[in-house]
Amino acid sequence: MGSSTHSNWGRLASYARKTGLAFLAAQILVASSASALDGGTLQVSTYNGWQAFEVITQGDNPSGDGFGHSMPGIFDGAGAFLLNSSTIRIQVNHETGDASISEVDVDVANLQTAIYNMINAGNTGGVSFVVAARQAYDRWSSNGGSSWTNTSSASNTSFSRFCSSQAYAPNTFGENRGFVDQLYITGEEVSSGRLFALDSANRDLYQLSGVVGSAPDGIGGMSYDSWENAALIDTGETQHVAIVLSPDGGSRDMKLYIGVKGLDVSGNVSNSVLARNGLAYGSWYYLNASYPSLGNTISGFFDTSASGALTSSKLEDIDTSPGSPTEVVLADQNSGVFNLNFSLVFNSGFDAASSSFTVTKISNESGSNGSLDSPDNIDWTAATTLNGVDYPDGIIFVNEDNSSGEIWQMNPNGSSKLRIGRTNVGAESTGIFDISELVGYAPGSILVSNNQGSPSSMTVMINPNATLSDNS
Structure with a gap:
C-alpha cells in the first residue's frame, strides 16, 4: 500500500506567522471528548505523551462550502501549503480503484486554537476549522495540456490507486532551484x-508518463x-530538476529523472507550467547499487541498463531532507530504512559519469x-529545537504498513526510535507530514497522519514537546 509526504520548506512559515498567535490569550473552551471536529471518532491511539485529534473522515461533506464533495475512502498520500494568510490547503490521495485527489481547506487561526486547546486542556474546545473540501483539480490532460477533460468527480475519469505524494513549494531550494510553481506529484500504484x-494554483492535473519529451542521454x-x-532533490543550479523515483512493484527499480527547464516536449523554448518546472523534456537513469547491512554504506552510480539496479520487492516512500536536500530517506517495507546521498554533476547538462x-x-x-x-510512509523534517533539545539534522517520522499501523519517530541516523501512535481501526497508518511551520510551531511539533481503515481519516498529532516558533 502507499504512503505520502510533503515538501513545503521553511519559506512558507513566514506566511503562517503573519496570521499571528493571538489565540494564545483566548479563553479555552470545554469539549466533552477528543472526537473529530466533524463528529467522527478519534482513529489513532497515542503514546509517550503525544496527543491527537481528527481533521476529516471518509464520507464527510463540510456544510456550507458549496461543493457537495463527500470525502472518498482509503486516504493515502498527502501534502499541504499555505493558500493565503488564513487558509492551509491539504491535498490527499484516495488509493481506490477509481482514484482521485481531494483538497481540504483549513482555517489557520481556528486550527491553531484547536492545537492550543488540546495542549492545555486535552481537548480541542469544539472549535471548527475545516472550511471546505472538494476534488483537487477541475480538469486533467493526457497530452501535456494540448487538450483537457473537465471533471469534478471520479465519474468521468479512470485513475487508479493514487499512492504516495509530495506537495512542493515554489523555488523549492532557493530562487529558481527546484520547481518554480506550487506542485503536487503523485502516481498510480498499478502495473504500468x-x-x-x-x-495546485490553477487546479490542473497533468499526466507525465508517456508524455514527457525525450531529452538526449x-x-x-x-x-x-x-x-x-517522487522525491525532488537539489541540483545546485537552476537549469534542471532531479527527481528520485520509487516504484512499489512494477519494475521494482529505483530511478533518477533529470528534467530540463524551459523546454517543451520537442526541446523548444517554452514557458508552460510543465516546461518551466522541467517536467516537459527530460530523461531518466537507473540507480545502480545494492543494499548494505545495518550501519554500513555502499556507493552507486547512474546507468541506462537495469542490470545491477537498486531493486526490492517493496520499495515504499521517499522524502528529501529539508536541511540537506541532496539526501533522501527511503522506507522499504521488507528491508528497513535507508539514507541515499546524491552527488550530481552538471556541466552543459547532466554528467551521469561523474555523478554518484x-x-x-x-x-x-x-x-x-x-x-x-x-x-512505509516517511517524512523528514527541517532542523529543529524542541523543549530545549536540538535536532540539527531534523527528525524522521515513519508510518507502518500493517494492521497495527504504528507511527514512529527517530533521528536521521536511525537512533532514538520512539513509538508515538498507532491506528485503532486495524489498518495501516499513512500520509504523514509535518505542518508545524504552517501553524507557527518549530518543526517536528505538529504532524498530520492518515489511516486507511474503515472509516479512513486524517489526524493531527501533537508532540508533547511542541514548541512555538521563535518568529511566531
Whole structure:
C-alpha cells in the first residue's frame, strides 16, 4: 500500500506567522471528548505523551462550502501549503480503484486554537476549522495540456490507486532551484501506472508518463511504472530538476529523472507550467547499487541498463531532507530504512559519469509489533529545537504498513526510535507530514497522519514537546 509526504520548506512559515498567535490569550473552551471536529471518532491511539485529534473522515461533506464533495475512502498520500494568510490547503490521495485527489481547506487561526486547546486542556474546545473540501483539480490532460477533460468527480475519469505524494513549494531550494510553481506529484500504484503533476494554483492535473519529451542521454521521457513516490532533490543550479523515483512493484527499480527547464516536449523554448518546472523534456537513469547491512554504506552510480539496479520487492516512500536536500530517506517495507546521498554533476547538462550516490542502512525491518516494523510512509523534517533539545539534522517520522499501523519517530541516523501512535481501526497508518511551520510551531511539533481503515481519516498529532516558533 502507499504512503505520502510533503515538501513545503521553511519559506512558507513566514506566511503562517503573519496570521499571528493571538489565540494564545483566548479563553479555552470545554469539549466533552477528543472526537473529530466533524463528529467522527478519534482513529489513532497515542503514546509517550503525544496527543491527537481528527481533521476529516471518509464520507464527510463540510456544510456550507458549496461543493457537495463527500470525502472518498482509503486516504493515502498527502501534502499541504499555505493558500493565503488564513487558509492551509491539504491535498490527499484516495488509493481506490477509481482514484482521485481531494483538497481540504483549513482555517489557520481556528486550527491553531484547536492545537492550543488540546495542549492545555486535552481537548480541542469544539472549535471548527475545516472550511471546505472538494476534488483537487477541475480538469486533467493526457497530452501535456494540448487538450483537457473537465471533471469534478471520479465519474468521468479512470485513475487508479493514487499512492504516495509530495506537495512542493515554489523555488523549492532557493530562487529558481527546484520547481518554480506550487506542485503536487503523485502516481498510480498499478502495473504500468502513470506519474502525474498537479498545478495546485490553477487546479490542473497533468499526466507525465508517456508524455514527457525525450531529452538526449539517459532514457528519454518519463516511464510508466507502479509508482510509490517522487522525491525532488537539489541540483545546485537552476537549469534542471532531479527527481528520485520509487516504484512499489512494477519494475521494482529505483530511478533518477533529470528534467530540463524551459523546454517543451520537442526541446523548444517554452514557458508552460510543465516546461518551466522541467517536467516537459527530460530523461531518466537507473540507480545502480545494492543494499548494505545495518550501519554500513555502499556507493552507486547512474546507468541506462537495469542490470545491477537498486531493486526490492517493496520499495515504499521517499522524502528529501529539508536541511540537506541532496539526501533522501527511503522506507522499504521488507528491508528497513535507508539514507541515499546524491552527488550530481552538471556541466552543459547532466554528467551521469561523474555523478554518484551512496546508500546507508539506518534501520532494520524488525518484523514485530512494538518495534519499527514494515516501514512505509516517511517524512523528514527541517532542523529543529524542541523543549530545549536540538535536532540539527531534523527528525524522521515513519508510518507502518500493517494492521497495527504504528507511527514512529527517530533521528536521521536511525537512533532514538520512539513509538508515538498507532491506528485503532486495524489498518495501516499513512500520509504523514509535518505542518508545524504552517501553524507557527518549530518543526517536528505538529504532524498530520492518515489511516486507511474503515472509516479512513486524517489526524493531527501533537508532540508533547511542541514548541512555538521563535518568529511566531
